[in-house]
Amino acid sequence: MTGDDATTVVEPVGGHAGGAGEPPLVRATALKVHFPIRSGTPLRGTAGHVRAVDGVDLEVRRGETLGLVGESGCGKSTLGSALLRLVEPTGGTVEFDGADVTSMAKSQLRALRRRMAMIFQDPYASLDPRRTVGDSIAEPLSIHGLYRGRGRRRGRVGELMELVGLSPDHANRYPHEFSGGQRQRVGIARALAGEPDFIVCDEPIASLDVSVQAQVVNLLMRLQRELGLTYLFVSHDLAAVRQVADRVAVMYLGRVVELGPAETVAGSPQHPYTEALVSAVPVPDPQRERERERIVLRGDVPSPAAPPSGCRFRTRCPKVFEPCPDHDPVLQIVGGTTSEGSLAQAAACHLHGVTDQSP
Numbered sequence: 001m002t003g004d005d006a007t008t009v010v011e012p013v014g015g016h017a018g019g020a021g022e023p024p025l026v027r028a029t030a031l032k033v034h035f036p037i038r039s040g041t042p043l044r045g046t047a048g049h050v051r052a053v054d055g056v057d058l059e060v061r062r063g064e065t066l067g068l069v070g071e072s073g074c075g076k077s078t079l080g081s082a083l084l085r086l087v088e089p090t091g092g093t094v095e096f097d098g099a100d101v102t103s104m105a106k107s108q109l110r111a112l113r114r115r116m117a118m119i120f121q122d123p124y125a126s127l128d129p130r131r132t133v134g135d136s137i138a139e140p141l142s143i144h145g146l147y148r149g150r151g152r153r154r155g156r157v158g159e160l161m162e163l164v165g166l167s168p169d170h171a172n173r174y175p176h177e178f179s180g181g182q183r184q185r186v187g188i189a190r191a192l193a194g195e196p197d198f199i200v201c202d203e204p205i206a207s208l209d210v211s212v213q214a215q216v217v218n219l220l221m222r223l224q225r226e227l228g229l230t231y232l233f234v235s236h237d238l239a240a241v242r243q244v245a246d247r248v249a250v251m252y253l254g255r256v257v258e259l260g261p262a263e264t265v266a267g268s269p270q271h272p273y274t275e276a277l278v279s280a281v282p283v284p285d286p287q288r289e290r291e292r293e294r295i296v297l298r299g300d301v302p303s304p305a306a307p308p309s310g311c312r313f314r315t316r317c318p319k320v321f322e323p324c325p326d327h328d329p330v331l332q333i334v335g336g337t338t339s340e341g342s343l344a345q346a347a348a349c350h351l352h353g354v355t356d357q358s359p
Contacts, residue, residue: 023098024059025198025230026083031056031092033075033082037305050305052078054254055092057331060198065224065231067245067262069238069277073301075254076234077121080200083232084116085109096198114144114194121203123183127175133186134171137161140193160189164219181212188219192227200232205240217244239281242266250274253312254304256331260345270334270347272317273297311350323350 034049052075060066060083068076081087083094085101094101096112104112117140120126127136137157141147147156158168164185175183184204191199201220205213221244223229235241241248241262248265250258250273258271269275272295279295297316302308308315314324327350334352335345 022062025062025097026058026060026232027095028056028058028079028083029093029095031058031079031082031094032090033078033087034090048305050303051254051307052304053082053089054304054307056251056254056256058249058256058259060230060232061246062197062230063224063228064246065233065244067241067248068232068234068251069236069241069248070251071301072236073304074251075304076236076251077202079251080118080202080232080234084118084200086118114140114146115197116200117191117194117196117198118200118202119184119187119191119204122207123180123187124175126187127183127190129175132172132174133178134161136175137171137186137190137193140190144194146194156193157189160192161186163192163223164189179212180208181215184208184216185219188216188223192223196229198230198232200234202234203236204233206235206237213240220244238266238277250277253302253307255312255348257313257349258345258347259331260335264335264345268345270345270352271313271349272319272351273313274347311348319351321350 031053032051032055033053034051036046037048037050039045039047054075056079058066058079068079070076078087082089085094085104089102092102096116099112101109101112127133134154134157137160138153141153141156147153154171157171161168161171166182166185166189170178175186178186188204204220205216208216217240220231224231233241233244238248245262247260248258248262249256250265250271252273258265258269258274260270265274266278266281269278276295276297279293283289283292295318298318299316302312302315308325310323310325310327311317311320311329314320317324329348329350331346331348332352333345334347
């Protein structure tokens with residue numbers, strides 16, 4: 001069956017991440033993305049900066065799915081775009097397969113672009129409504145000079161459509177003639193056209209009906225197994241990330257505050273913010289759902305243009321104490337190691353004290 005008629009059962013994942021001894025495919029070091037706030041004066045000076053991403057260290061291993069979770073406005077999508085240099089970093093570095101992406105000239109970056117891709121949240125907004133879906137899928141082939149010749153290119157578009165569960169006979173249709181789930185499949189086919197190694201999935205199921213979300217997740221996991229892809233899976237839904245990710249990075253106000261294996265982070269969170277996210281995930285057992293304790297965070301998320309001093313979460317944290325206003329916690333090892341010797345869990349919280357270890 002194709003399109004939105006497929007089963008809605010999410011397939012199990014795991015065991016596909018690269019080994020801990022291998023160098024990461026993507027590495028961000030002290031990455032910053034600050035957007036200027038323009039003043040209202042005639043000279044249009046800069047009144048400040050929105051610190052969307054503010055000093056992030058992160059690695060994505062080959063063949064893994066790294067989940068990136070957090071509330072809206074915490075900087076998740078900006079971080080994903082900065083890793084692909086779709087948004088220019090303000091500071092820090094991004095390395096892709098050992099090459100420094102942030103220092104590359106545009107001509108060098110163009111050659112590397114086919115190895116990186118993005119799947120966007122809104123499949124309709126990411127497709128040109130005036131072009132057929134076949135033309136949209138073929139665009140990366142034209143940009144990168146792949147499958148030259150109209151016949152070969154048309155054949156490749158058909159292969160990509162079949163790969164994502166769509167009929168090649170529908171290549172001449174327009175985006176409005178497809179359902180939301182089918183349009184997202186078109187977006188996935190377009191992302192795969194350049195034969196990438198790394199794909200940023202930016203909230204790929206958030207705009208879809210619940211009945212369709214599992215189908216798209218199953219498709220992404222199957223493609224990862226078959227094509228050896230590496231994903232950064234961005235989502236505000238910790239329950240969805242727990243199903244698809246090998247590891248999870250939790251982000252708050254431009255910083256990563258917890259990092260570790262998906263099951264460990266979701267089952268035994270070590271940062272108060274992660275605890276609140278976990279408590280918000282519904283439990284399928286009605287009795288347990290009624291009896292369990294929910295953590296309701298106080299106040300609103302502070303402005304990224306003026307984050308709190310010290311720990312950025314302290315204004316909403318139920319466990320705030322003396323060091324929090326004065327010292328900015330760094331990501332520290334708080335768990336053991338895996339059988340391969342890789343880091344099990346890390347958190348940026350004063351509750352775990354200060355050590356010389358860092359992930």
